[in-house]
Amino acid sequence: MKAHMLKVTIERGPDSRDVFDVPAHESQTVLDVVSWVQQNADPTLSYRFACRVGMCGSCAMMVNGVPRWTCRTHMSKVLKDNAVTIGPLRNLPVVKDLVVDMDPFFDKWVGAEGVHHGSLTRDDPIAAIDETSETRVEANAGIECINCSVCYAACDTVAGNADYLGPAALQRAWTLLNDAKDEGRVAILDAVSGSGGCHNCHSMGSCTTYCPNDLDPMTAIAGLKRETAKSFFRRGR
Amino acid sequence: MRAAGITSRAHPLWLAYILHRLSGLGLALFLPFHFWILSLALTNPARLNGFLAFTDIGAVKLAEFGLVFLLAVHMFGGLRLMAMEWLPWTPPQKTLAAGATALSFLIATLFLMQAV
Ligand code: HEM
Ligand code: SF4
Ligand code: SF4
Ligand code: FES
Numbered sequence: 001m002k003a004h005m006l007k008v009t010i011e012r013g014p015d016s017r018d019v020f021d022v023p024a025h026e027s028q029t030v031l032d033v034v035s036w037v038q039q040n041a042d043p044t045l046s047y048r049f050a051c052r053v054g055m056c057g058s059c060a061m062m063v064n065g066v067p068r069w070t071c072r073t074h075m076s077k078v079l080k081d082n083a084v085t086i087g088p089l090r091n092l093p094v095v096k097d098l099v100v101d102m103d104p105f106f107d108k109w110v111g112a113e114g115v116h117h118g119s120l121t122r123d124d125p126i127a128a129i130d131e132t133s134e135t136r137v138e139a140n141a142g143i144e145c146i147n148c149s150v151c152y153a154a155c156d157t158v159a160g161n162a163d164y165l166g167p168a169a170l171q172r173a174w175t176l177l178n179d180a181k182d183e184g185r186v187a188i189l190d191a192v193s194g195s196g197g198c199h200n201c202h203s204m205g206s207c208t209t210y211c212p213n214d215l216d217p218m219t220a221i222a223g224l225k226r227e228t229a230k231s232f233f234r235r236g237r
Numbered sequence: 238m239r240a241a242g243i244t245s246r247a248h249p250l251w252l253a254y255i256l257h258r259l260s261g262l263g264l265a266l267f268l269p270f271h272f273w274i275l276s277l278a279l280t281n282p283a284r285l286n287g288f289l290a291f292t293d294i295g296a297v298k299l300a301e302f303g304l305v306f307l308l309a310v311h312m313f314g315g316l317r318l319m320a321m322e323w324l325p326w327t328p329p330q331k332t333l334a335a336g337a338t339a340l341s342f343l344i345a346t347l348f349l350m351q352a353v
Contacts, residue, residue: 065244154245202258203318205250218250222322 011087057148117184151207167207167217257314
């Protein structure tokens with residue numbers, strides 16, 4: 001049987017794109033295809049991955065114009081006329097080929113106060129958490145984020161406003177706001193109500209549509225909009 | 238993303254968003270003109286009558302329909318956003334609400350078709 005070939009276009013710069021013929025396999029992922037190109041056709045191709053099982057969040061790329069985790073996206077899902085176009089993630093500076101600089105994404109994570117605000121020390125007893133409480137359920141809904149930046153790449157508001165904190169960072173702020181062990185309420189509300197904050201979001205929902213972990217940043221951000229507004233009317237409480 | 242275009246926009250919430258923005262911009266462009274025409278009732282009634290005669294023309298009627306449509310689209314879009322963001326819906330509730338709205342629009346349209 002003759003090997004079935006795929007036509008793979010890889011964007012390597014603003015005006016440069018290379019086309020490769022890649023042998024098709026069963027259960028082949030987009031990351032498999034990129035790896036095949038790097039190992040067999042062009043060793044200078046740069047790309048990033050680590051876990052290959054959807055845990056680390058390092059392999060996201062634009063696939064036919066849609067941001068996806070490439071290690072868990074099957075070619076069968078994205079092939080159009082036996083061809084596919086792969087490019088670097090949108091909304092982040094390109095370092096080389098398919099590698100983007102994730103610094104702005106993580107800086108905004110911190111900018112949204114997406115850090116632990118503890119008040120206890122190791123000598124204090126561990127506080128019990130009620131897994132069924134409303135706030136814990138709300139926090140749990142968003143904690144499985146793998147920092148892949150797919151939502152950040154999907155968001156047009158990020159594209160239009162370099163200061164916008166973006167869906168992932170704001171969602172983390174929302175989980176912390178609902179976390180009984182986090183004492184950062186005032187700092188978080190302050191961080192997410194600024195000029196780059198949650199009120200920039202137009203609820204266009206691309207974040208929620210494309211999050212590979214089925215998280216819902218859009219709804220988390222709506223929660224922040226309500227909390228910041230309530231706190232405004234209560235004068236900061 | 239130059240090459241394949243940004244196909245990640247092709248989903249219902251994004252389409253609702255762009256519809257709302259375009260209708261909002263359309264209204265913003267039209268309303269100053271609308272109020273200026275209305276002000277003619279006070280400042281220059283003869284000229285207003287001239288404009289009103291204009292509204293008998295078919296094309297102008299169609300344009301008027303478009304404006305009312307814009308306002309309706311924008312208002313429902315705005316109400317949709319406010320309901321979605323200010324009420325803590327769960328995803329299944331959102332789906333149900335969207336389905337119910339679509340169904341009631343369908344029925345309303347059927348009645349409208351029967352009326353005309
Ligand atoms: C009639 C005159 C109106 C004009 C000229 C107008 C214009 C606009 C414009 C240009 C936007 C920006 C769209 C965007 O950011 O995506 C907007 C947003 C908005 N409008 Fe209107 N609007 C009008 C009436 C209304 C009405 C009647 C409602 C509600 C019942 C409404 C609710 C909203 C809301 C909630 C937004 C925020 C949208 C977003 O975050 O994307 N507007 N409007
Ligand atoms: S819902 Fe908000 S955060 Fe999500 S893609 Fe739209 S504008 Fe961006
Ligand atoms: S919210 Fe989803 S899409 Fe966004 S970074 Fe986290 S896992 Fe990725
Ligand atoms: S390589 Fe780790 S998520 Fe894809």
